[in-house]
Amino acid sequence: SGFFLDWARGFVLYSQIMVGARTRTLCVYHCAGCREILGDSLTLTISDTENRRLALKRATSVEVSVQQVKIVKGGVEDGAAYNDLTCKRCSLNVGKMYLKLPTEVELLKGLYSLDLDAIQIYRLGDASREGGEGHLLDQDNMITALQMVVLALDKRISK
Structure with a gap:
């Protein structure tokens, strides 16, 4: 379960991880403006659809x-x-990074609270997208791109 890297046959990415007896779809969160990756569901702490936000422990390019x-x-x-x-x-x-909050919503303090209207959500494994407009790479293109990155890193390490 989780991510599996098979060096002999290339790069294989499994899109679900086991969480107890259930599986959870992995997602990547992109900026709706430029499609820069902002984070992923592995660091998701709070999903608040009523207030249209996701709160992450860690984020990148933010x-x-x-x-x-x-x-x-x-x-x-x-x-x-x-x-x-x-x-x-x-x-x-x-989104927002809360510094001080009322007790009722204090769980958001210190988290990267992303606005659902400002991001796109790409679900790994089903080549679908949610959120803003625009085209996201399909799964095959994503795997090919990741293979190229892995090969480039392998060459750097081998030197």
């Missing part, structure tokens, strides 16, 4: 805009302090 702390006024997050999260590649605002 900058925390620390220049200005913003405060939420009203609603369940009233008084919450946060910094904007922007895509490093295209500077699109993709």
Whole structure:
């Protein structure tokens, strides 16, 4: 279960991991503006469809805009302090990093809270996409691209 790398026959990526007796589809989260990879479901902590956000423990290609702390006024997050999260590649605002939260939603503190309207979700293994517009690589193209990266890294290591 999980990821399996077969060096003799090439790169094989399994799209599901076992979680107890159930399986969970692996997803990759992309910026809706430039398709830069922002994170994946292995670090997913909270999926909040009511408020249209996903919260990740770790993210990549995301900058925390620390220049200005913003405060939420009203609603369940009233008084919450946060910094904007922007895509490093295209500077699109993709979510928030909460610094201070009311007790009811304190679980979001310190997590990368991605706005579902600012990202695309690619499910590994079924070549489907959700979220914004645009074309994502199908599974075969993704595997080919990953093979090229693995071969390039292998050449660097072998030198």
